[in-house]
Amino acid sequence: MKTHPKRSNEEIVSIRNNNINPCLSVAYKNTLKIVKGRGVWLYDDEGNKYLDMVNNVSHLGHCHPKITQVACEQMQQLNTNSRYLHDNLAEYSLQLLKTFPKELSVVFLCCTGSEANELALRLARAKSGGDQIITVDGAYHGNTQTLIDISPYKHNAKGGQGAPDYVQTITMPDIYRGAIQQSENAGENYAQYIDAAIQAIKDKNKQLSAFICESLLGCGGQMPLPAEYLKNIYAKVRAAGGVCIADEVQVGFGRCGTHMWSFEQQGVVPDIVTLGKPIGNGHPMSAVITTREIADSFNTGMEYFNTFSANPVSCAIGLAVLEVIKDEGLQANALKIGNHILSGLKDIQKHCSFIGDVRGTGLYIGAEFVKDRDSKTPAPIELNKVVELLRDKNILVSTEGPDHNVLKIKPPMVINQEQADLFLDSLKTSLKELDYWL
Numbered sequence: 001m002k003t004h005p006k007r008s009n010e011e012i013v014s015i016r017n018n019n020i021n022p023c024l025s026v027a028y029k030n031t032l033k034i035v036k037g038r039g040v041w042l043y044d045d046e047g048n049k050y051l052d053m054v055n056n057v058s059h060l061g062h063c064h065p066k067i068t069q070v071a072c073e074q075m076q077q078l079n080t081n082s083r084y085l086h087d088n089l090a091e092y093s094l095q096l097l098k099t100f101p102k103e104l105s106v107v108f109l110c111c112t113g114s115e116a117n118e119l120a121l122r123l124a125r126a127k128s129g130g131d132q133i134i135t136v137d138g139a140y141h142g143n144t145q146t147l148i149d150i151s152p153y154k155h156n157a158k159g160g161q162g163a164p165d166y167v168q169t170i171t172m173p174d175i176y177r178g179a180i181q182q183s184e185n186a187g188e189n190y191a192q193y194i195d196a197a198i199q200a201i202k203d204k205n206k207q208l209s210a211f212i213c214e215s216l217l218g219c220g221g222q223m224p225l226p227a228e229y230l231k232n233i234y235a236k237v238r239a240a241g242g243v244c245i246a247d248e249v250q251v252g253f254g255r256c257g258t259h260m261w262s263f264e265q266q267g268v269v270p271d272i273v274t275l276g277k278p279i280g281n282g283h284p285m286s287a288v289i290t291t292r293e294i295a296d297s298f299n300t301g302m303e304y305f306n307t308f309s310a311n312p313v314s315c316a317i318g319l320a321v322l323e324v325i326k327d328e329g330l331q332a333n334a335l336k337i338g339n340h341i342l343s344g345l346k347d348i349q350k351h352c353s354f355i356g357d358v359r360g361t362g363l364y365i366g367a368e369f370v371k372d373r374d375s376k377t378p379a380p381i382e383l384n385k386v387v388e389l390l391r392d393k394n395i396l397v398s399t400e401g402p403d404h405n406v407l408k409i410k411p412p413m414v415i416n417q418e419q420a421d422l423f424l425d426s427l428k429t430s431l432k433e434l435d436y437w438l
């Protein structure tokens with residue numbers, strides 16, 4: 001292959017500023033030019049290595065040899081669209097469906113999380129006959145216009161124009177700083193907020209189409225849902241003729257540690273589940289899983305064709321991802337190492353008054369930074385200093401939440417205890433250097 005010029009970080013930043021998507025920020029003040037990835041490690045152009053504590057797309061670790069091998073082999077053999085018969089598509093669909101409750105028996109393959117959520121909304125419309133959507137405050141579901149409409153994280157932030165008429169937003173079930181901070185019966189109590197949203201739709205003589213919610217809240221601030229939340233909400237949505245969509249784009253494939261799918265922690269079976277990010281370990285693919293009945297209601301004669309989805313390369317990769325999760329025991333590892341990180345963070349919290357809350361499940365963890373624990377005033381500036389200092393210590397983390405004050409931790413699932421300890425020790429040292437240590 002022709003060699004291209006190696007440019008300095010400053011030059012690349014300038015090209016980005018002048019010629020590339022101006023609506024996207026670059027990570028870290030001290031920018032990084034990453035040129036290689038292996039397991040939990042990323043390498044810059046000078047050979048320095050960085051512990052990746054935040055990339056949940058590289059679920060099996062960066063450049064997992066099995067994935068790169070099956071991708072190369074299948075690319076050398078064939079890559080074409082899904083109108084021809086192919087074993088990879090049949091096998092992958094069956095293996096993926098085996099991981100779901102039996103009611104969820106039909107899969108549509110797409111290319112991005114946004115495409116999966118768009119399709120889920122179309123399916124819900126077809127089944128319900130309605131066009132009204134209920135979403136949870138703080139949520140992000142994707143980058144298309146409709147998905148921005150149902151993503152308060154975007155439409156209520158900089159540049160946003162609020163929710164359109166067809167979207168109702170309900171309070172985020174946040175027992176740390178939300179409307180109800182009592183953990184007893186929190187799921188049931190937070191579920192009541194949907195009653196007013198359903199009533200508002202009825203008052204307009206409109207029909208509810210879908211309720212969409214992540215099974216663990218991501219942009220909302222790395223937050224597990226209170227027990228019984230989805231069970232109560234789903235009953236109300238179904239009674240109103242709506243469809244329940246679980247967005248597992250971030251949190252599927254064993255990341256929560258206790259189950260393959262995070263909705264299982266809530267003891268519910270959604271009507272539609274959307275998958276993305278880790279599904280191809282970095283290869284762009286996604287999926288919508290649903291019931292026979294919903295799939296049939298969408299089968300009106302108009303085809304769903306997607307040029308790139310369900311091709312033999314994507315299906316080979318998807319299959320290999322499922323195999324590696326099983327063969328390497330990654331769900332159990334997420335639980336073990338996740339619990340280790342959670343308890344390490346809780347110890348650190350005792351010495352750092354800025355850390356108001358530590359929460360999570362498996363390898364999906366957040367630490368919320370506040371100015372003080374009584375007022376709970378968000379402390380995004382203080383947290384950002386921690387993130388930048390950790391970067392200078394070769395540990396990569398980032399921030400999350402509507403107030404950008406939650407330390408986001410969701411490393412590749414292959415992280416081991418030694419690497420988790422390196423993260424915890426570096427965090428401790430950073431907090432001490434910043435004088436955030438009691």
Ligand SMILES: Cc1ncc(COP(=O)(O)O)c(C=O)c1O
Pocket residue numbers: 112113114115117140141142143214218247249250276277
């Ligand atoms: C919960 C959730 N849903 C959907 C999406 C959209 O996925 P994609 O960026 O692949 O379109 C994202 C992306 O960040 C996400 O976090």
